[in-house]
Amino acid sequence: MDVYWELSDFDIHTRQQGMEKLLKSLKTLSSDDNNEKSVSSQIDYTISRLIKGLVSNRKCARIGYAATLGTLASLTDHQLKIPSADELISLVQNKLTTKKETGVEDAKNVRIGRVLSYIALAYTQKDNDLSILLQKIIPDLLLIRTQETRRRLRAFIDASIIQLAKWSGRKLFKKEILPHIQKLLPTNWQMGDDGTKSLLLFVSLVNLYPKIFNQEYFQSHWNNNMLPLGKTNDEQMIIKKSLQSFDNELHLLEQLCHELLVYAIRSQQLTLFWPILVDELSNIGLDSNKGHILLDLITFCFQEQENSNSIDTIEIILDSSETLFREIFDLLSSSGRKMHQQASIVLSKDAFEKFAHTIANRPLEERLRLFEKLLNCANKNYTCLHSVANFITEKLTIDELLVYIKYIIRLFCATSTDDESALDRRRHFLLELLSNICHCSSFNLKDNTCGILFENILAICVLLANFKLHNHIPKQYREFLHENIEISDVTREHIEDIIYKFLMYEFHENQYEHSFNVFQKSINWLQSTKHFSPLFKNIEEIKLYLNEQSKELFQIIQGNMIQSLPDEKLRLAFQQVFILSFYDLFVDFNRAKQYLDDLMTCVKNARTQLVLKKKTKEESSWIEVFIDILLSMDTKKQHDIRSIIKKIYHQIAPYVNENALKLMLQTITVENESDDEDNDDDEDEDDDDESDEDQSDIEEEELMENDDVNEDLRQAVEKALGDAVAKEDQENDVDMDDEAMLRLDPLIAEAFRSQIKRSSNIKIINEKLHHQFRVLDLIESVIKKDERMRFVLISIRPLIETLTSLPNTSAYKTMIERIDSILCHLSNRKIGHLDMPTTDECIELFRYLTSLAGSRTKLTTETLSKVSMFVIKLCLHVGKLEDRLAGVEETILTMYEGGFLRFLQPNLSKEKSEKKKNKQKDDDEDVDESMIHQAVVHPSIIKDFLLRFPEYGTRLMLLMVQTALKETINWKKRNIVCGTLNNFLNRKQSDHMDEKLLKATIDLLVTMCNDPKSAKMGSLHVITVLTQKLLLIRGQYKPSFLLCPETYTWHRIEKCIPLLNTHRYARFESDPTKVDDNEETNIEQLKLRVNGRLITPLQLQALNENYFYYFLEILTTFAKFAGRICANRMIIDLN
Known part of the structure; x- marks a missing residue:
């Protein structure tokens, strides 16, 4: 019985397992010769049970029973004596009948079961002669079809006939099937609703056997040479009506459209039929079920086919459906993805992926032609075209690269639309494709051909971005540019970004020569004003500067000045920064000129210090000047420039000194201007809190998104309008004359100017914040990797000061988390062996960290603790090297003792007079010393200190316990001391605990037990755990008796141990009659x-x-x- 349940299971794997179990049981019975009658009766029962199961209400059950019946018919075991397929068909026809009293639903199940059994039995015999089976099956199928009025079941029978036609072969189909079904095949598009004709059956058979349904057949039955697919308007209307009749049966509509599309492609009628199909399936949008069918059909047409017509098919579809593909591109855009269904997006992506795979292996000419057609459909959304372009360029050879680049430039120069914004978007996309050519697998800058090609592309970009052509194109670029081209300012800015992309690619290849050659050519264009008009500012100043300095500059780049430097990376870094400065002349002449002047001095000083080993007269070393230039360049908005600067920085990182690092640290420092303004008002903590909250609110408002409604602007306009603002509760609006309106104009203008100024401030803050992030990345690489410990030491305090000075707003949240992460990394860092700081420097930093422990700051206690432990480790290491270890240890313990004692002191009200007295001090050192003296150390820091440095714990813990015994200490702080002591008393410390500490601890426990406020569960837990550890230390915790689990009586442990060693559970009471009293x-x-x-x-x-x-x-x-x-x-x- 379990086997038959498995055969009707929903899961196909479970049905297969049930089938295998059934066959295995039958074979097991047949192996016994004495059970011949039993085997025969078991087979008869099995077949009967399977046939009855064909009329089940569950679809999965009918499928499972039909498949098992067909599998039985295919068995060749003679011992089983299973009936033949012909006999099984007779059994099915005899047992599955529809009587008059049978219900409608039961009759439907009977018919479906018979059809399924026919298909299953025919499938098992498809490799044999099906003629006998077809003679029984086809007439019965047609009879069932005439009895059935439901369209879905008639389509199911039609699909079964199509399947039988595939298995039978052309000759047998023509002999045994076609004569019987001829009445089902339509002879024109005018078909009634009675279901006697099947268009799906006809089109499927036409595609299956085109030699049978040939021109002669259509002439005799359709009075046409082929199945017409919309030559006339009447035919188009009839075809649409035929498709619309399947609106309630979408799966049948999908099959029919697929078969018609296959026939249209084969009969070369796709140009006629495709617009009909698109118009019918897309009329209610691509998110509908019919729209999904259309997207599936597009994917089918785009997939690679064996014949050569696939490209023609794609061309016809692209030429006939420009509007449709524009909708698909809009659907795949960033805004479209928020508005459309996920299914539509996935189907559209699949279609373009198939398109890309299909054209990838085609000749380049076909690839480019189809890509242009698809590009013309895009209009404004080009995101999904990047993947198609990648497939086009994936297998390009070096010779094909030139053809591809010429084609892209030709598309760039073409004016395909009158809409300037649409043209700009198209050109921006083509520029991106042009820049991506460098990432092609066959493109190698070291190859001479690729180098010349790269130089030509870069030169064309520089020419178009910075010069206007006067009907003259340089001779070497005429194969790319054939005529003058008008470019908008927006596109020129984008070309400037592309120029830096090319520079970045060449710099990453550790080269600079091609970019240098292009700049030299641009100097010649600058001199030839007859043919080229510069579009940048300061033209005369640039000409004068280059005339005077170009020779020296070029000599430095290519001469011995840079080549004599000892490091290849350093030489390349100087050369690349020179190139960046050259190209910056066209953007910001004054700043670029300053860069070049500083670079010339910087190179000379670097050669003097590194090669000649001499000192220079300048106050700043060459590396500081170089870092200053890089930091200045890093403020530019182009992402590619920032990537170049980051790479150059890593090349010169070994030469960075302390002053250069301090210069970088100053860049990330945020000055909180409101602190200076509100200094006089900070007389108590309440005032401090209010000031901080006000500052936070201001910062939060400044950094809000501009898309939200600005309440301040609304209030300002409302105030300016005054009574002129129409209120909802007013019955009549106020009429204003011209004079009143003129008086209001300046007020309204002032309100809008205030809003514009605020938006500008937001932009400046964001740009500054992004720049600080980039510099922070560079500093992080020094802290994490550099072996010079002095660098690490001098970075900690500025990072903490930056962290504590950042406004507590959402805009700076990421910055706060990033600095916090960098500081936490220090706790796991190994101490290096280069450029070690002095003991005094380490102690000074430790004092600073201790002073922060009790202050209100964004620096978390966890981060402060980790940094402090690293600094303590460094202090001990350096103190040991300088033979000052004892003094270092004493300083650390004294600081932590005093800090924790101040933590244990009762909270007293702070006197304002004392604060005012401290504020009147002018000496900053005295103020710092006062802060350090009053520092409070958190218990979690003491806990980490005891874990990392347990050798210093006894002295510290003794002082803590003795202080906690004072009457002024409350129970909460005593509980904290007990918790800290509990963490300190691990197994290693318990072996040799100090007697004074042990006695003081016992006194503390007694004091806490006598304190009624210590009765809370948390305190009791700490007291209990600490008491257990003390008992272990004293050696008094020796169990002498155990409790019997049944009688609850005490027994000596010497008696219990043998029982427990023998059994997991034991009754210690020897009297079996004794029970729990x-x-x-x-x-x-x-x-x-x-x-x-x-x-x-x-x-x-x-x-x-x-x-x-x-x-x-x-x-x-x-x-x-x-x-x-x-x-x-x-x-x-x-x-």
């Missing part, structure tokens, strides 16, 4: 809660006897283990 045996005294009422077990028995006996054993067990006293006091909730 306190055991409750009378359950009548128990209290039960049932539905909110308190009752006894006897009352429960009276209410529901079955319920009582169900709980009787549980109640007895509870009374036994709870004991007499507890059992009578507790309430058992039976709800």
Whole structure:
């Protein structure tokens, strides 16, 4: 029985397992010669059960039984004596009949079961002669079709006939099937609704056997040479009506459209049929079910086919459906993805992926032609075209690269639309494709051909971005540019960005020569004003500067000045920064000129210091000047420039000195201007809190998104308008004359100017914040990787000061988290061995960290603790090297002792007069010393210190415990001391605990136990754990008796140990008759809660006897283990 349940399971794998079990059981029976009758009866029962299961209401059951029946027919075991397929068909036809009294639903199941059995049996015999089976199956299928009025079931029978036609072969189909089904095949597009004709069956058979349904057939039945697909308007209307008749059967509509599309492609009628199909399926949008069918059909047409017509098919579809593909591009855009269904997006992506795969292996000419057609459909959304372009360029050879680049430039120069913004978007996309050519697998800058090609592309970009052509194109670029081209300012800015992309690619290849050659050419264009008009500013100044300095500049780049430097990376870094400065002349002449002047001096000083080993007269070393230039360049908005600067920085990182690092640290420092303004008002903590909150609110408002409605602007305009603002509660609006309106104009203008100024401030803050992030990345690489410990030491304090000075707003949240992460990394860093700081420097930093422990700051206690532990480790290491270890240890312990003692002191009200006195001090050192003197150390820092440096714990813990014994210390702080002591007393410390500390700890426990406020669960837990550790230390925790788990009597441990070594559970009481004296045996005294009422077990028995006996054993067990006293006091909730 289980096997038949598995055959009807929803999961196909379970049905297969059931089928295998059934066949295995039959084969097992057949192996026994004495059970021949049993085998025969078992087979008859199995076949009968399978045939009956064909009329099940469950689809999966019908499929499972039909498949098993077909599998039985295919068995060749003669011992089983299974009936043949012909005999099984007769059995099915005899047992599955529709009588008059049978219900409509039962009749439907019978017909479906018969059809499924025919298909299953024919499938098992498809490799043999099907003629006999077809003679029985086809007439019965047609009879069932005439009896069935439901369109879905008729289509199911049509699909079965199509499947039989595939298995039978052309000759057998023509002989056994076609004569019987001829009446089902339509002879024109005018078909009734009675279902006697099947268009789906006809088109499927036409595609299956085109030699049978040839021109002669259509001439005799359709009076045409082929199946017409919309030559005339009448035919188009009829075809649309035929498709619309399937609106309620979408799966049939999809099959029919697929078959018609296949026939249209084969008969070369796609140009006629495709617009009909698109118009019908896309009329209610691509998010509809019909729209999904259309997207599936596009994917089918785009997929690579064996014949050569696939490209023609794609061309016809692209030429005929420009509007449709524009909708698909809009759907895949960033805004479209928020508005459309996920299914539509996935289907559209699949279509373009198939398109890309299909054209990838085609000749380049075909690839480019189809890509242009698709590009013309895009209009404004080009995101999804990047993947298609990648497939086009993936297998380009070096010779094809030139053709591809020429083609892209030709598309760039073409003016395809009158809409300037649309043209700009198209050109921006083409520029991106042009820049991506460098990432092609065959493109290698070291190859001479690729180098020349790269130089030509870069030169064309520089020419178009910075010069206007006067009907003259340089000779070497005429193969790319054929005529003058008008470019908008927006596109020129984008070309400038592309120029830096090319520079970045060449710099990443550790080269600069091509960019340098292009700049030299641009100087010649600058001199030739007859043919080229510069579009940048300061033209005369640039000409004068280059005339005077170009020779020296070029000599430095290519001469011995840079080549004599000892490091290849350093030489390349100087050359690349020179190139960046050259190209910056066209953007910002004054700044670029300053860069070049500083670079010339910088190179000379670097050569003097690194090669000649001499000192220079300048106050700043060459590396500081170089870092300053890089930091200035890093403020530019182009992302590619910033990537170049980051790479150059890593090349010169070994030469960075302390002053250069401090220069970088100054860049990330945020000055909180409001602190200076509000200094006089900070006389108490309340004022500080209000000031901080006000500053936070201001910052938050400044950094809000501009898309939201600005309340301040609304209020300003409302104030300017005054009574002119129409209120909702006013009955009549106020009419204003011209003079009143003129008086209001300046006020309204001032309100809008204020809003514009605020937006500008937001932009400046964001740009500054992004720049600080980039510099922080560079500093992080120094802290994490550089072996020079002085660098690490001098970075900690500026990072902490930056962190504490950042406004507490959402805009700076990421910055705060990033600095916090960098500081936490220090705790796991190994101490290096280069450029070690002095002991005094380490101690000074430690004092600073200790002073922060009690202050209000964004620096978390966890981060402060980790940094402090690293600094302590560094202090001890350096102190040991300088033979000052004892003094360092004393300083650290003294600082932490004083800090924790101040933590334990009771909270006293702070006197304002004392604060005012401190503010009047002018000496900053005195103020710092006062802060350090009053520092408070958090217990978590002490905890980490004890874990990392346990050798110093005894002295510190003794002072803490002795202080906690004072009467002024409250129970909460004593509890903290106990917790800290508990962490300190690990197994290693317990072996040799100091006697003074042990005695003081015992006194502290006694004090806490006598304190009624220590009765809370948290305090009791700490006291209990600490007491256990003290007992272990004293050696008094030696168990002498154990409790018997059954009688609850005490027994000596010497007697219990042998029993426990033998058994997991043991009764220690030797008297078997003895029981627990306190055991409750009378359950009548128990209290039960049932539905909110308190009752006894006897009352429960009276209410529901079955319920009582169900709980009787549980109640007895509870009374036994709870004991007499507890059992009578507790309430058992039976709800």
